[in-house]
Amino acid sequence: MQLSTATLGSLPATVSTPNYPRDEIGAGIIHFGVGGFHRAHQAMYIDTLLNAHKATSWGICGVGVMPGDKRMKDALDAQDGLYTLVSRHADGTWDARVIGSIVAYLYAPDDPEAVIEKMASPATRIVSLTVTEGGYNLQHDTGEFDTTNPAIQHDLTSGKAPATTFGLVIEALARRRERGMPSFTIMSCDNIEGNGHVARKVFTAYAELKEPPLADWMRANTRFPNSMVDRITPATTPDVTAQVADRLGIDDLWPVVAEPFTSWVLEDDFSDGRPDLDEAGVHIVDDVAPYELMKLRLLNASHQGLCYFAYLAGYRFVHDAASDPLFARFLLDYMNREATPTLKPVPGVDLDDYKQTLIERFSNPEIADTIARLCAESSDRIPKWLLPVIRENLAAGGDVRLSAAIVASWARYAEGVDEHGQPIEVVDQLRDSLMPLAQRQHEEPLAFVKNTSVFGTLAEEPRFIDAYRWTLNSLHRDGARATLEALTTPT
DSSP: OBOSGGGGGGSOTTEEOOOSOGGGOOEEEEEEOOSHHHHHTHHHHHHHHHHTTOOTTOEEEEEEOSTTHHHHHHHHHHTTTOEEEEEEOTTSOEEEEEEOOEEEEEETTTOHHHHHHHHHSTTOOEEEEOOOGGGGOBOTTTOSBOTTOHHHHHHHHSOSOOOSHHHHHHHHHHHHHHTTOOOOEEEEOSSOTTHHHHHHHHHHHHHHHHOHHHHHHHHHHOOOOOEEEEOOOOOOOHHHHHHHHHHHOOBOSSOEEEOSOOEEEEEOOOSSOOOOGGGGTOEEESOOHHHHHHIIIIIIHHHHHHHHHHHHHTOOBHHHHHTSHHHHHHHHHHIIIIIGGGOOOOTTOOHHHHHHHHHHHHTOTTTOOBHHHHHTTHHHHHHHHTHHHHHHHHHHTOOOHHHHHHHHHHHHHTTSBOTTSOBOOOOOTTHHHHHHHHTTTTTOTTTTTTOHHHHTTGGGOHHHHHHHHHHHHHHHHTOHHHHHHHHTSOO
């Protein structure tokens, strides 16, 4: 049955559906980056509130900016904004619900003016983002806003309608300022340490270049709450779509599957109000930093610790590798010995239990998350999630052996050939510069980490380099599995 408003009443009784009148829901949130994670996470939380007949002015209007977002618009338009969210438990059971909180979707390249005016409307009170770690236009080496980006230059100088998220959002804020309206909140939901601080930095930097008085107004009026978001959400494959059709009888153009676990910790710092997200299970706090560091340095960095070794060893699914006692032992050793010493106390969280739960979550066979997904865009992920652990431990005299090994496993993977001589499809925005460096490693072992735009001065740190070179040599000589066995043998 094709999913739409007209067919909601005919869906199986096991599938929960919106119990609220969607045509009466206002769009108080504009969201950039409507992908799988947003639909499994933020949109789900808002849907929970709406099903409780709360937050009726806080529906979501999605916005697409990238060319690939046109497909999402077409899918949601065909289904009246509805989609199926399936939580898949390790024992094979499913919890399925239809999410109705996305009440509109705009594709900016078709009509940028409509997107700007939607944000400039008094009804819009939050603009939220899941634009990936690489979507904040930061230079890898300096961490500063990249003013040389051609898309940014276009928006700043062309005199035409803006085409980037920055240009669209700042133009909307400029109109609100001119009209005497309050600022909306800009709420990052990306996996970046201090994501609210980063969002403030980049959007204010763009405004400073475009219109300095607007930047001053933003500093006084625009709020950027930090947040920690957590739910493993693999990409939707054709197999997933077919399984939803076969098992639930729903013809959904773009369903979402996710693990049962979900968490959202959010700083209570908003310019113009917020929905009562705490009533949907969101943990509202004054300081997100401890939770944020816990998640990024344990979960996200452990994904990096798993994926390159696993791919080189022949694994293609996360649950298969995480269920291997050798890989699980390596991840726990990294978390206990190197990541945990860099964390702050986390109120209300048992870290030992959290770490063990991560291994169980990674091992859920029903999620069928791919190793390749975790390996993608490494140059955006490792500098934000793992390198801070290395730098803090170097400064404190702590252990960096396993963290350095993870970097070496990335460098070996980036050579583009696995242990059996088969090609690896390296997906990374810097692949054209990183792969040639990795391919020189047999003759020049430090070529990869001497790339200061990614690694800074780590190649000048003897303790890091000793551990890195040992692992890289072992990977070349003995392979991934033997290297992990040596790394996890007590010394």
